[in-house]
Each structure stands twice: as structure tokens, then as C-alpha cells.
Amino acid sequence: MKHSMDSLRKAQTDPNRTMAILTLAMTFLVIAFVSALSTGKYPISLKSLRDGDLMAVRTFTILRLPRALMGLVGGFGLGIAGFVYQTVFRNPLASPDIIGVSSGASAGAAFAILFVSAASPSTTVFAFIGGLLAVCLSLGLTALSPVKEHASIVLAGIAVHALAQTFLMVLKLMADPEKQLASIEYWIMGSLAGVTAAKIPVPVLIILVTSIAILLLHRHVLALSVREDEARMLGVSVRTTRFYVLFLATLTVAAAVSVTGLISFIGLLAPHTARLLTGDHKQSSCLLSGIIGSFLLLTADVLAKSLATVELPVSIFTSLLGAPFLIFLILSGRRH
Numbered sequence: 113m114k115h116s117m118d119s120l121r122k123a124q125t126d127p128n129r130t131m132a133i134l135t136l137a138m139t140f141l142v143i144a145f146v147s148a149l150s151t152g153k154y155p156i157s158l159k160s161l162r163d164g165d166l167m168a169v170r171t172f173t174i175l176r177l178p179r180a181l182m183g184l185v186g187g188f189g190l191g192i193a194g195f196v197y198q199t200v201f202r203n204p205l206a207s208p209d210i211i212g213v214s215s216g217a218s219a220g221a222a223f224a225i226l227f228v229s230a231a232s233p234s235t236t237v238f239a240f241i242g243g244l245l246a247v248c249l250s251l252g253l254t255a256l257s258p259v260k261e262h263a264s265i266v267l268a269g270i271a272v273h274a275l276a277q278t279f280l281m282v283l284k285l286m287a288d289p290e291k292q293l294a295s296i297e298y299w300i301m302g303s304l305a306g307v308t309a310a311k312i313p314v315p316v317l318i319i320l321v322t323s324i325a326i327l328l329l330h331r332h333v334l335a336l337s338v339r340e341d342e343a344r345m346l347g348v349s350v351r352t353t354r355f356y357v358l359f360l361a362t363l364t365v366a367a368a369v370s371v372t373g374l375i376s377f378i379g380l381l382a383p384h385t386a387r388l389l390t391g392d393h394k395q396s397s398c399l400l401s402g403i404i405g406s407f408l409l410l411t412a413d414v415l416a417k418s419l420a421t422v423e424l425p426v427s428i429f430t431s432l433l434g435a436p437f438l439i440f441l442i443l444s445g446r447r448h
Contacts, residue, residue, distance in 0.1 A: 130396045133389050137403045141184075144410040148180040151414045178309040181316065183410040186368040187378060189319035191405020192326055194379025195386065195398050196361035200336045200354060201266065205438075207379050208365040211265060211358065212272030216246025217369045219276045222283040222296045235299070236311050236370045243366030246272050251355060265358070301425035302373035304413045311371055318367040322360045323402060330398050333357055376427045377434025378405050384437070408433070 149172070150156065156176065160168035190208075197206035208214045220242020221235050228234040253268035287293040326333065332353045369375065386400035412429035 130390055134396060134400060134403070137400055137407070141403055141407045141410070144407050144414070145180055145184055147414045148183055148410045149176050151417050152176060153417075174309055178312050179304050179307040179413070180410065182307045182312050182371055183304055183413050184406045185316045185319050186372055186375075187382075187406035187409030188402035189323050189364040189368045189405070190375060190378040190409070191382030191386075191401040191403070192323050192398060193361040193364045194381075194405070195383040195401040196326060196333055196357055197379065198383050199333055200357060203266075204384065205380065208362070208369075209269075209273060211250040211269035211362060212246040212276055213243045213362045213365050214369060214374055215273045215276035215280065217243035217366055218300055218374060219280045219283065220245075221299050221370075221373070222280055222287075225292055225295045225299070226283050226287055233311055236315070239299075240315070240366050240370035242276070243369065244363065246276055247359065247362035247366070251359065265354075298425070299373045302369075302375040302427040302430075303416065303423070303425050304372055304409075305416075305423050307371060315367040315371050319364050322364040322367070325360050326357065326364070327398060329353075329357060329360075333398070372409075372426070374427065375409065375430060377430045377437075378408050381408060381430075381434055381437055 152171070152175075154167070154171050156168045156172055161172060194207065197208070197210055198204055200206075201210065203210075217239040221239035223242070224235040224238035228238070250265065250268045250272045253271065254265045284293060284296060287296060336350065336354055336357065365379070382405035383397070383401045385404050386397045390396045390400055408430060409426065412426045415429045416424045416426050
């Protein structure tokens with residue numbers, strides 16, 4: 113009990129250092145956002161925008177700005193959701209896959225590509241519905257389970273993930289290898305290339321609302337990081353709070369990946385980096401996780417647009433960061 117209270121009190125410590133870290137992180141984020149706006153195949157200058165160059169203005173407003181905004185908001189949501197998963201499950205390797213949201217979104221997107229149209233907004237809508245159905249099914253199975261612990265949520269998520277992956281494989285077998293299958297595989301790899309102004313208003317609004325709600329509930333999230341009996345002594349309704357917090361986090365992820373496709377490792381990297389900088393279980397770690405998530409996604413998108421003649425999937429660059437980080441966690445595990 114004493115350890116739990118000490119962990120929660122740490123949120124009040126060393127405010128100057130925390131503020132300096134947040135300010136530095138915001139500075140890097142602004143640089144990444146400006147880079148995302150200015151990088152692309154069609155050169156855009158501030159002068160051409162001021163002079164009202166029609167092609168420059170259209171490229172900026174229809175493609176560059178929506179894409180950069182989605183990278184900013186989507187990365188923020190993925191970072192905060194990763195913080196919630198790792199804190200609630202008390203598992204440093206927890207990710208959106210843990211309750212099947214990523215695989216559910218993939219199955220939904222594949223269904224839309226196969227039976228509706230790969231080029232229409234229906235891919236975004238069906239991916240969002242697929243991710244949402246996956247989390248509802250996971251939480252529903254957990255509610256029916258006689259074992260009322262967080263481990264039952266993990267088991268339910270594994271089952272839902274397996275079902276969604278099976279459905280996805282069936283859809284791939286039905287797809288046209290030359291057109292539909294390629295679209296499905298490209299969506300699964302993740303990219304901001306397909307982001308347009310028409311696709312982002314609803315997902316961005318959802319991510320902003322759910323992220324703000326999670327930040328407001330940060331004390332409840334931290335209380336779920338301790339043992340359930342200790343959390344109850346702190347006045348937290350464990351089952352109800354865990355349900356709402358996980359639902360908010362998963363809604364955030366579903367909204368993000370419905371537009372971007374699957375973006376790997378951001379939900380893993382951002383919370384770990386935030387805790388390394390600010391210490392365990394601080395309110396600032398939650399906010400910093402979102403800022404780092406935005407920075408990672410925007411930086412990966414800049415690299416995806418600029419390093420080759422064809423645009424590369426964003427997940428290539430997030431995986432290049434994530435894989436060495438996992439190796440670092442494995443090698444440093446003995447010391448913790």
C-alpha cells in the first residue's frame with residue numbers, strides 16, 4: 113500500500129525538470145510538423161503560398177496540411193493509448209494488438225477493399241467499425257468470464273485477434289491478386305499517403321476527445337497500475353474504471369488506424385521513452401507519450417516521402433526504431 117501511494121505521489125516531484133523535458137519535446141514536435149508540411153514531391157515555398165500560386169495552395173490545403181494534421185493527432189493518440197495499455201496491464205510490451213483492435217481494423221479495411229471500393233472513404237469507415245467490434249467483443253468476453261482479472265482481458269484479446277486474423281486470411285484468399293490483394297497488403301503496412309481533407313475530420317475529433325478524456329482520468333489510470341485490492345483501497349472501482357479507460361484507448365487507436373493503416377511500434381516506443389525521461393507513473397509521462405508519438409509518426413512520414421523515388425510505408429521506419437528498442441529491453445531486463 114505504501115509503495116502504491118509513493119508511486120502516485122511521484123507525479124508531484126521535480127516540476128522544473130518535467131517542464132524542461134516537455135518544452136524540449138514540443139520544440140522537436142514543431143520542427144517535425146513543419147518538416148512534414150514542407151516535404152513532398154511537389155516543392156512548396158512560403159513565397160508561393162503568399163503569392164497565391166494555385167497549385168501550391170491546393171497541394172498544401174488538400175494534401176500536405178491534412179496529412180500532417182493526421183500524423184500529429186494520430187501519433188498523439190497512439191502514444192497515449194500505448195501508455196494506457198502498458199499501465200493498466202502492467203506489461204511493458206502491451207500494445208493495441210493486446211485486445212485485437214489492430215487485427216479487427218485490418219479485417220474491416222480488407223472487407224471494404226474487397227466488397228466496396230479501395231478508393232472510397234468506406235475503407236476508413238469499415239476499418240474503424242472492425243477495430244471497434246474487436247474491442248467490444250474482447251470486453252464482452254471478459255465480462256462473461258468468471259475470472260475478473262486483467263489477465264482475462266488479455267486472453268480474450270488473443271482469441272479475438274486470432275478470429276480477426278483468420279477472417280483476414282479468408283478475405284485475402286478471395287481477393288484479386290493483382291489489385292485487391294495489393295491494396296490490402298499496402299493498407300496493413302501503414303501509410304499517410306491516402307490521407308485527404310475529407311477523411312480526417314471525424315477520426316481527428318474522436319482522437320482529440322478520447323485523448324483529452326484519458327488525460328483527465330490520469331489518476332484513475334495510475335491507480336489501475338497497482339494491485340486490484342490496493343486500487344480498491346484508494347477508492348477506485350477497478351472493473352468499471354478499467355472498462356472505460358480501455359474503451360477510450362481502443363477507440364483512439366481504432367480512429368487512428370482507420371485512416372493510416374497499421375502503424376507498428378509507436379504505442380510501444382512512445383510510453384517507454386516518456387517513462388525513461390520523466391520516471392514511472394507520472395501524469396507528465398502520459399502527456400509526453402502523446403507528444404513523442406506525434407513526433408515519431410511525423411518523422412517517419414517525412415522519411416517515407418523523401419528517401420526514395422516511390423513513397424515507402426511508414427511502418428518500415430517505425431519498425432527500424434522499434435526492433436532495436438525491443439532488443440534493448442531484452443538485454444537490459446536483467447538489470448531491472
